[in-house]
Amino acid sequence: MNWREKVLDFDNIGDRGEGLKGLVFDVQKFAIHDGGGIRTNVFLKGCPLQCLWCSNPESLASKPEITFVTNNCIGCGKCLEVCPAGAIRQGETAGEDIIIDRERCTLCGQCAKHCYAGAINIIGRYVSVPELMQIIERDRKFYEQSGGGVTFSGGEPTAQPEFLKAALAEIQKRGIHTAIETSSLLPWEIYAPILEHVDLVLTDIKHMDDAEHKRLTGVSNQLILDNIRKISSLGIPVKIRLPLIPGINDSDRNLEATAEFVEQLSNVQSLDILPYHRLGEMKYRQLDISYPLKGVESPTVEHVEERIRALRERGLNISVGG
Amino acid sequence: MSTKAKVNPAVATQGPTERVEKIKARFLATTPEICAERAKLITESYKETEGLPMTTRRAKALEKILMGMSIYIEDDELIVGNQCSMPRSAPVYPEFSCEWLEAELDRLAKRTADVFLISEDVKNTLRKDVFPYWKGKTNQEIATALMKQEAIDAGNAVVYTVGNYYFNGVGHISANYGKVMSQGLNAVIAEAEAAKAKFDYADAHQMKSLHFLESTITANKAVIAFANRYADEAERLAAVQKDAARKAELLEIARICRKVPAQPAETFQEAVQSFWFIHLVIQLESNGHSISPMRFDQYCYPFYAASKDSMPAEKAQELLDLMWLKLNGLNKVRDENSTMAFAGYPMFMNIIVGGVDREGKDATNELSLMLLQAAANTKLYAPSLSVRIHEGTADVLYMKAAEVSRMGLGVPAFFNDRTIIPALLSRGLTLEDARDYGIIGCVEPQVGGKTEGWHDAAFFNMAKVIELTLNNGYDKRTAMQVGPQTGAVTEMKSFDDVMAAYTKQMEYFVGLMCHADNMVDLAHGQNVPLPFLSSLVEDCIGRGKSLQEGGAIYNFSGPQGVGVANAGDALTAIKKLCFDEKVISLPELKEVLDKDFEGAENIRQMLVNRAPKYGNDDDYADEIAVESANIYCREVNKYHNPRGGQFQPGLYPASANVPFGGVVEATPDGRKKGTPLADGVSPIGGFDISGPTATVNSVAKLDHEVTSNGTLLNQKFHPNAVKGEEGLRNLIAVTETYFKNGGFHVQYNVIDRKTLEKAQEKPEEFASLVVRVAGYSAFFTALDKSLQDDIMSRTEQVF
Ligand code: SF4
Numbered sequence A: 001m002n003w004r005e006k007v008l009d010f011d012n013i014g015d016r017g018e019g020l021k022g023l024v025f026d027v028q029k030f031a032i033h034d035g036g037g038i039r040t041n042v043f044l045k046g047c048p049l050q051c052l053w054c055s056n057p058e059s060l061a062s063k064p065e066i067t068f069v070t071n072n073c074i075g076c077g078k079c080l081e082v083c084p085a086g087a088i089r090q091g092e093t094a095g096e097d098i099i100i101d102r103e104r105c106t107l108c109g110q111c112a113k114h115c116y117a118g119a120i121n122i123i124g125r126y127v128s129v130p131e132l133m134q135i136i137e138r139d140r141k142f143y144e145q146s147g148g149g150v151t152f153s154g155g156e157p158t159a160q161p162e163f164l165k166a167a168l169a170e171i172q173k174r175g176i177h178t179a180i181e182t183s184s185l186l187p188w189e190i191y192a193p194i195l196e197h198v199d200l201v202l203t204d205i206k207h208m209d210d211a212e213h214k215r216l217t218g219v220s221n222q223l224i225l226d227n228i229r230k231i232s233s234l235g236i237p238v239k240i241r242l243p244l245i246p247g248i249n250d251s252d253r254n255l256e257a258t259a260e261f262v263e264q265l266s267n268v269q270s271l272d273i274l275p276y277h278r279l280g281e282m283k284y285r286q287l288d289i290s291y292p293l294k295g296v297e298s299p300t301v302e303h304v305e306e307r308i309r310a311l312r313e314r315g316l317n318i319s320v321g322g
Numbered sequence B: 001m002s003t004k005a006k007v008n009p010a011v012a013t014q015g016p017t018e019r020v021e022k023i024k025a026r027f028l029a030t031t032p033e034i035c036a037e038r039a040k041l042i043t044e045s046y047k048e049t050e051g052l053p054m055t056t057r058r059a060k061a062l063e064k065i066l067m068g069m070s071i072y073i074e075d076d077e078l079i080v081g082n083q084c085s086m087p088r089s090a091p092v093y094p095e096f097s098c099e100w101l102e103a104e105l106d107r108l109a110k111r112t113a114d115v116f117l118i119s120e121d122v123k124n125t126l127r128k129d130v131f132p133y134w135k136g137k138t139n140q141e142i143a144t145a146l147m148k149q150e151a152i153d154a155g156n157a158v159v160y161t162v163g164n165y166y167f168n169g170v171g172h173i174s175a176n177y178g179k180v181m182s183q184g185l186n187a188v189i190a191e192a193e194a195a196k197a198k199f200d201y202a203d204a205h206q207m208k209s210l211h212f213l214e215s216t217i218t219a220n221k222a223v224i225a226f227a228n229r230y231a232d233e234a235e236r237l238a239a240v241q242k243d244a245a246r247k248a249e250l251l252e253i254a255r256i257c258r259k260v261p262a263q264p265a266e267t268f269q270e271a272v273q274s275f276w277f278i279h280l281v282i283q284l285e286s287n288g289h290s291i292s293p294m295r296f297d298q299y300c301y302p303f304y305a306a307s308k309d310s311m312p313a314e315k316a317q318e319l320l321d322l323m324w325l326k327l328n329g330l331n332k333v334r335d336e337n338s339t340m341a342f343a344g345y346p347m348f349m350n351i352i353v354g355g356v357d358r359e360g361k362d363a364t365n366e367l368s369l370m371l372l373q374a375a376a377n378t379k380l381y382a383p384s385l386s387v388r389i390h391e392g393t394a395d396v397l398y399m400k401a402a403e404v405s406r407m408g409l410g411v412p413a414f415f416n417d418r419t420i421i422p423a424l425l426s427r428g429l430t431l432e433d434a435r436d437y438g439i440i441g442c443v444e445p446q447v448g449g450k451t452e453g454w455h456d457a458a459f460f461n462m463a464k465v466i467e468l469t470l471n472n473g474y475d476k477r478t479a480m481q482v483g484p485q486t487g488a489v490t491e492m493k494s495f496d497d498v499m500a501a502y503t504k505q506m507e508y509f510v511g512l513m514c515h516a517d518n519m520v521d522l523a524h525g526q527n528v529p530l531p532f533l534s535s536l537v538e539d540c541i542g543r544g545k546s547l548q549e550g551g552a553i554y555n556f557s558g559p560q561g562v563g564v565a566n567a568g569d570a571l572t573a574i575k576k577l578c579f580d581e582k583v584i585s586l587p588e589l590k591e592v593l594d595k596d597f598e599g600a601e602n603i604r605q606m607l608v609n610r611a612p613k614y615g616n617d618d619d620y621a622d623e624i625a626v627e628s629a630n631i632y633c634r635e636v637n638k639y640h641n642p643r644g645g646q647f648q649p650g651l652y653p654a655s656a657n658v659p660f661g662g663v664v665e666a667t668p669d670g671r672k673k674g675t676p677l678a679d680g681v682s683p684i685g686g687f688d689i690s691g692p693t694a695t696v697n698s699v700a701k702l703d704h705e706v707t708s709n710g711t712l713l714n715q716k717f718h719p720n721a722v723k724g725e726e727g728l729r730n731l732i733a734v735t736e737t738y739f740k741n742g743g744f745h746v747q748y749n750v751i752d753r754k755t756l757e758k759a760q761e762k763p764e765e766f767a768s769l770v771v772r773v774a775g776y777s778a779f780f781t782a783l784d785k786s787l788q789d790d791i792m793s794r795t796e797q798v799f
């Protein structure tokens, strides 16, 4: 079993089926920027936060979703023919794309199955731990050779705590290094049992100012900061990630506050600066969602360096680009 | 894994000297031309020697060329010896073939790839003094006369091409350079003299051996005299040289050229000069490409060690860099069709470092690292540089190799001792010889100085066999029934039926190809024996037989399958969609292919996106790819050549995947008519969407031992993926994992697509951009646009 095979299975997509399953929206191999060595990244779908700059909008909803990629459409009309719910229609004007009525769609998967050109896709598949292990095991030798492993990302992986815990436990049991990339926004009672099976935590600090944090993400940062302190006291290695958004969280004041916080922790391997990029913009279009951060430019390399100079001068271990 | 290295990496940190930069700049400013000197001299010699034994005529012709050609020593040079009357020019070898040259003479300067300038004078000389004599006498014409018509027809349909040795000399050899360095050619002459006593002149067959031995003596003496011409020239230049430093250099050159290659070398410079004369003359004698120095770090090490303390480190590196530049200066003109398969003026001279020694111990030494540094210093396309990797490869070597790899020159290529040594053992090499292997050309392993490997015997078009299987053996393009009738698609009721037909077609065409190869082989033995080269390969002197007649200890013929991924993915699509899921019937599919997908783009998309693809670690597709390759390999293994050796398959393309694709109809992998095939054992460009680890896992499923003539895996990385020390470690981890899983060879192109796009737009600005084509590197701008596009479309692994 590999991920591609799973993606090519279009039947019963919306149906979770029996047993413990996770909703996965992608599995990437040869991930080399997320936790050391050559890794497999497993992306779990669903996220409680609503960050304005999110580059994976398809990861937000906790259910499979239908997407449409205009460029791939060859106008064969198959999707119109097969949709049992009558949820797809041809655009009115000539040359216009097809239009999907997401309210009516039952996620039966038939349109995607017959859209050979890959214009219509259903994002998200329910995967069991044994299935996931088959995919992960394929690259075991690479992990061993490079000191790599498996990283769970999202969405927000902890939003599926039971599945995440079970998967991590199984991976660790088989001697493979585990990491999670998380917002750390969850009650400690749920977080702690997950952390028992984690070798490295990659966690975001989006803003140190609580009011700003609320404005940008819809939630307070208190729980997040508390959790990070607790992880540190447990002795689990942490990489702090700072998505750097021009004009939003790159002020001297916020960077200084972030640095001060990081300096109080004991197990921080590095502070990873992730400069904002707009690669996600296209995906919003495919989901018919408007892009919330319109007008913000990606920062130049020089700008990023200028902004973080003070952090480097403090002697923090900084990496740019994650 | 890696053992502690004794080698200090600091030895290989010398950048290029001013001298090296100057000579390189001169090289880059030179456009290749055609030189008629060799052609004129050999034609005169052949006229003088009619009626003599062929081997004698060949030796006398070589003598005439070496004595009569223009020689010169350029400013700043320390290593001397030129191939033509002008730098970077190509000589003409009319004895192999010249009909094509006569026909294409006026196009050489105008063609799209591998342009050669040619003066009117040179054209006149060739037309008047050369071409007329060779009508009906070239090796190509003689080989054609030996071939069955069916074999010629299948060749015309481009099911295979035996064109390489059909039009050219064989090359693909590594002489015993080390022996010349340590013993000198005088020792070779003495050996030939001694061997004469073994043969009885009263016996007609043995008399042939005596003629052969005499000819090796003539040839070796001519090479010594050739070196002395350079000594004279250096003395002449020294006499008029005002600059004291240069004068001293010239006198040193003169001293060295009087001494080597006749006598044993003692210093490092003497060894490099000795090597260069030998390499140059082999090229002048034979016209083959892929004449490979192989394990230079091993056989030259004693001389480096002897000079190391008396020579500044930068001088040693400079000599290697200068040798690199000399190797780039060698050139060859090919017919226009062949430039499609061998684009970018390649000579495929392979130098390999590292690996184990004959006793099985790690062989890394300082020279290993310095040769990698020479590639970094010169940044040119030749020679092909390779690294042998084994269990105990020194970490310094691995890291240095990864660093040079990251520079984006496409070198070095990595080779796996753990697969190749057993593969060679299975072909009958002794354990010591197998451990001592080097690489010829792109990826072909052999032991140097003992082997006539015929490694590039033919290219075989596996995708064409798919087409012919679906067309019952009928070739639409040439409108001929070239293959056997193995059943119409309407009669194929199961996937097994399809495989059975494919297998039968394969049997038939592989048989014809081996026949065609053997006829070319016979012709070489009769018409173009190479006495000088033969004298430097064991055991030609002992057996009294030229290389071309089976004088070497090991003899092979190696034809390459091209388009494994296309054949595999085509069969996979048929199995999955026509038989497993029955979404389209085979006759329906054939109809769509016949129309080149016109009006059926959705079917093409289905073939592309709904059938599993080789290269994604998907067993369904990978197993079929492996089987389709094995069918080819099993057939090739059945045949023998006239030199008493075996055929052995390889799976690599040079750049033949582009012209081969040009003659193949649309295929069930979703490939449109006329577009390139996948290169080597690499997946189809753009289909390997699961990342390099999946690709490597897939490719490792092939049997890389039975393909003992070599397999080739190209991986392209974006510079981001190999950034920093961690990036180097990841590159090593990918290599190491592939090799632990049984891989054979891998090479990396570390260049981003944007750079290539810019180079396509503004070739002038990217004149020195070197890229990996397939098993060799070339200037990107010297390649035909279709090949440029092909390189750009190979999936770039960015993460
Ligand atoms: S997935 Fe939705 S849009 Fe597609 S065929 Fe089913 S109901 Fe129609």
Ligand code: SF4
Residues within 6 Å of the ligand: A072, A073, A074, A075, A076, A077, A078, A079, A080, A098, A111, A114, A115, A116, A117, A118, A119, A120
């Ligand atoms: S099936 Fe796909 S390609 Fe065909 S019209 Fe619908 S979206 Fe476009």
